[in-house]
């Protein structure tokens with residue numbers, strides 16, 4: 191199918207893009223177009239004016255320092271995935287991005303666009319939450335920062351106002367003593383996950399778990415983060431604690447049945463992936479700790 195008729199503008203400055211967005215009710219930002227264009231082509235979305243932000247070269251940055259990773263609104267998934275500094279400072283980004291769609295879509299789709307699209311089946315909205323990140327948005331009135339915890343308010347719905355453009359996302363650095371993991375089950379590589387789970391585990395100097403958090407993709411209407419620290423009695427990782435973490439998480443999830451899988455199947459995936467990623471994140475934390483000692 192073809193989209194309904196729409197107008198198209200490609201402003202050269204952010205101020206012009208913001209003015210155009212404020213002036214036209216229903217206008218939408220076009221980033222990578224990998225979600226918006228299919229929706230328009232299937233006539234699930236009708237947009238009077240598309241404001242293409244790909245000419246805004248100020249939004250093409252990836253900046254890494256000891257506090258974390260900042261990336262602009264036109265940074266492609268593939269650029270972020272391949273960025274060595276980002277991978278080092280916050281390894282969850284690359285671990286999850288490797289599962290986002292296929293290379294052709296990653297070459298065009300933007301990570302900020304994916305966050306703003308707020309699909310609970312998308313990896314990066316959950317990763318923004320799991321890392322405790324934030325989004326900076328701009329309008330003709332100025333800028334504000336939205337914490338990930340305040341961003342995702344419903345299925346495909348964020349707390350951005352209609353006249354705001356997301357200019358940058360920030361994901362804090364991995365804390366000292368921590369390890370990460372991300373894994374998912376999809377019908378085919380590159381498909382949206384039936385269930386995806388990320389984990390961050392932090393150890394003390396004796397190797398005991400002091401914090402453990404998991405994040406979930408495709409098993410609720412918005413990304414869900416669960417603090418599972420209480421499952422690790424005396425900070426020990428064993429079958430009992432990993433099983434308990436899966437059960438604790440399931441109590442906060444709402445897996446649904448759709449054409450791809452039943453709710454029971456998704457629940458079982460969430461259970462087993464929780465144990466798997468926590469075990470891997472624990473091993474990762476130990477390995478990073480050992481590397482630091484030998485350096």
Ligand SMILES: Cc1cc2nc3c(=O)[nH]c(=O)nc-3n(C[C@H](O)[C@H](O)[C@H](O)COP(=O)(O)OP(=O)(O)OC[C@H]3O[C@@H](n4cnc5c(N)ncnc54)[C@H](O)[C@@H]3O)c2cc1C
Pocket residue numbers: 218219220221222223224225226227228243263289290291292295298299300301302303304306307311312313314354355356357380381382383
């Ligand atoms: C076949 C296929 C498979 C895919 N598989 C996956 C997958 O496994 N995992 C996954 O996470 N994603 C997947 N995607 C989606 C892909 O990651 C998209 O790139 C992403 O969801 C949207 O990014 P985009 O830059 O293409 O945004 P667009 O499609 O341009 O925009 C999406 C929405 O966000 C808004 N928007 C975008 N940028 C901004 C901004 N800076 N400020 C304000 N509003 C903005 C747009 O107005 C629009 O409403 C898949 C897509 C396809 C076509």
